[in-house]
Amino acid sequence: MTHDAEAIEGALQGDFRFFLSALWQQLGLPPPTPAQLAIAEMLQHGPDRLIIMAFRGVGKTYISAAFALWNYFRIIETKVLMVSASKDKVAEVTIFLKRLLEETPWLARLRPQEPKARWAGSLWDLNCPTDIAPSMKALGIDSQLTGSRADLIILDDIETSKNSNSAPNRAKLVGRVTTESESILKSANGQYDLYDDLKLPKRVVVLGTPQTRDSIYNTMVIEHGYTSFMWPARYPANPTIYSGRLAPQIVAGLEQGIEPGTATDPLRFDDEDLLKRALGMGKSSFSLQFMLDTSQSDSEKFPLRLSDLIVTAVNPTSAPENIIWSADRTNLLKDLPHAGLPGDYFYGPAQIQGEWGPYTDSICYVDPSGRGSDESVAAYASQRNGIIYLHEVRAHLDGYSDETLKSFLNGCVKYNIKRMLVEANFGNGTVCELIRKIAAEMSIRISIDEESVSGQKEARIIDTIEPVMNQHRLVFNRSAIEWDYNSNAELSIEKRIAYRLIHQMSYINRTRNCLRHDDRLEAVAGAVRYFQNSLNLSAALEIAKRQQEDWEDFLQWELEDPQASVEALARGLNLEQRRAARALRESYNWIHRR
Template sequence: MPEKLTDFRVFLTLVWRHLNLPDPTPIQLDIALYLQHGPRRKIIEAFRGVGKSWITAAYVVWRLRQNPNLKFMVLSASKDRADNFTTFCLRLINEIPILQCLIPRADQRCSKLSFDVGPARADHAPSVTSKGIFSQITGGRADEIISDDVEVPNNSFTQAMRDKLSEAVKEFDAILKPGGTITYLGTPQTEQSLYNQLPDRGYAIRIWPARYPSEDQLINYGNERLAPFILRWLEGEPTLVGRTTDPRRFSDDDLLERELSYGRSGFQLQFMLDTRLSDMEKYPLKLGDLIVMSCSATDAPEKPIWAAGTTNILNDVPCVGLNGDSRYYGPAFLHGTWLPYTGSVMAIDPAGRGKDETAVCVVKMLNGYLYVTAMRAYQEGYSEATLSSIVQLAKQQAVNHVIIEANFGDGMFTKLISPYFTKAHPCRIEEVKHSKQKEARIIDTLEPVMNQHKLVIDKNLILWDYNLSTKNLPPETALKYQLMYQMSRITRDRGSLAHDDRLDSLAMAVGYWVEQMGQDVDKRMLLRQDHLMLEEMKAWEGNAKGVNVKIGITNNPALSEMLFTFHGTVVKGNDDTGGHQHYKRLRNWTGGGRGTRKILR
């Protein structure tokens, strides 16, 4: 090979000209440079339409031209996609004169599934082979593995699918020869994307977005992920923010049209490669909407005020939320006094099968605010110890109503646990059945309450959920059983969570109180103060010698009168607010004649 072609960028230009394409754009050349000189384990994330696969196919034949004994394995989400990659490589070898020395001989493999190059020595493995990511790849060997779009929506739709994909790519290390290279080409779908997990396995990520990113987007990409080529241009010309990074490929107007067509979130994923915006929209339950505080089992503040201020951040509580939702907030202010709860409900989601948990959640209500004061999760099935523990928790939390999901076992769990409640803590037990899709039901129940910041969670419950509840589980599975992880990762897609028992029990308990959530908190506080004032006046009536106090309000919609009798003298105090059906709070007393008092509102 001529010396000048040892620079892959020069070779890529030669291939582009052979294909009657315009010369490679600066971004395409930068990707080529990274392919040639990047680390042995790397991930290339570039906007849709930049030509990642074409560039990498040219890279494969360029490497074979330098060393015909190299072995490449190309994997994709579908076998057809991988076969197309191999077919393109074979076409380049047959058509470009400088590569025709690589044309397979008659006694060598030559198909779109796999092929050998002419000068290659006899080997069990072909020079280039294509596979689907879930096909039989065990036993293969390769110097370089090209993973071309192994993650697509169809194989990352649910948590189980994502886990399966994550396990499948681990086989790469068994296939790779010593000193070999693994290159991923792709576009992330979610925050839980395989590409976002691979850095923990030693991979480097390089990102080329379609537009120059803003300062906020730079933070989203993280340290050292955005291509230095993009950063250099941005530092030299700050006015480039929001402009196309590859004007020869896509103009600003073209990108705007695509953004309108794809939608905001789709464009952010496919062209900006910014997962955070997509996650914030796809995952509707935000941990930052919760009020986190130490809750009592008996009483609570009338009105806790939520605010996302820096002074309210709880740095001592571990948060497993997504990027952009990684903080808990304590109450900014506790308005009113502490009062006994209106009621206390326990929701039980019995374990159905396999590794499911029996999840128990206690939610109490006061003034339209819901307080999650306790949760337990059991993996021992329906043992006597489990049933007794549930009843003891109900007793400790002064639960007066228990709801049990009856979708599994036709009420069997209710029949098992009822004698335990009868013996230790008699209370009302009710079965509930659900016909709506579970994920949609959970989100529809919790999202409005959380958006209004009316869900308060005990701080100690979160610590238990993170530190203690899964301590006996392997680290790679512990998170999936935790309530807060489930809350932040649920989507409306069926089966989006591997485990949802704890979140389901919370949604059941919250759903029980939803009808009561319409109460106006301020109105309830005023009514309570009115009640206290009346109680004081009754006490004063009983203690004041010779004094008779009578209070009444007429139902006249235009005018109501408050009558006070003091030593036999009646004074009328007009209420010009339009009439009320309830007693108004007394604000002041002013002097009148002897034995007379008039009320001012």
């Protein structure tokens, strides 16, 4: 090896950031971003029980895989156990590592030479003396970890929305991770010391993004002695919520006067990109997964805010091209009662823009229930230009009786709705068949289908409705809110409150079974979910498109029939009216030509 080659190899062994940059170059990627370099530095120099929390999309998985390679590059006898959230992630990491080993020239000396060396799947050896434990073992978090041995344990995004959705699940996960990691980790006084120059013991390194306010990563810090390093996507306005765990680079930036809200890693996600993600995900999910904020303020614990709605009289058949929200006090609807959080109010529209026209699509979503304390609910909603209008909610306590199903179908007639979706998690298709039978008896032509839903109900509802409300694209009919407040008058006030849609909307959170009743809110969420593919429409762009089409049509008519076009302009006819007038004129001329 030449002197220059020795110097380069020494630099690669001595600085993981340099090693990471070289790997990224080998892969044809841009140089590591500031956040990636900060994570790399902490991986190299951090404590022996370390948790790195960073925003989604920063590249934690690939950085941790590169860290495993760097440890092999320094001391090839190292034994590494990588634990990921799923088997798919394990396969992804394994393929990534093997590709680097096979395609990177300066990693050639690590490749196994023995014919009997293990190389298949997620368990393999490198070019080192044979040992019972493989050089690399990659497993899913649900796999059998007992019996493994390692010098370095890397736990990559082991907390998921599924395995952390309840307190017992989180406690089980924390206990398994902490206890088994300590039993798997080899002692520090063996035949070689992985971190001989740093004099550190064997290590457990965790990289992840919190999936719940009660994240296991917080528990591991508070109860099990782990040190946390946190890199949010934006400079936070309130650094104290991170309890002294913010990355020193973030703290230094704030002390130097960087404006809170500025992107911390603009090469990865700039301010505009983060704004789009915040709108698309909803405030609470963005706060958790991009800002790493696991604090429990009411505005985040209860993410559906009435003040994000637009409340007005909703027309049953048509809507304006755009409707504008504003929290100006002139739009505050003080006279509208509700059972929501104190200090949260309804607002009317600040402005209505463009021409009125028919809805693009409408839906009736039914959440059925058997007889008992739960309600069978139908929510009626329409959409135009990416804005969803809730017309009405109907709810009955008599299960799916003929009277209830007739009421639901009559609502479809009232709002000219041609499609009904029924939640499939109840009745095994029975409800759909009953509705079809009654619709035939009533001579109502309507498409009736089932929709299967899965996952934790509360999270599903919030993740569906919150982004739409944050963007002020959900309009409630004032009469629907008034009906909701006065419904179930025969019940005691304590029972009535739990049935109200507005109460359910205000007090839902991500805790399982947090509401006594959620039927009305679930039906509304189902209707909103039906329109999700339409929400990328922009009302402003649709208005501009319509105006351009209007102008081009007028110019075309001006060329074909100048007198008629001037008459239409003088009478203030819109595009559809002009087209109807033109068709009538053409029919008249055709008849007289005959």
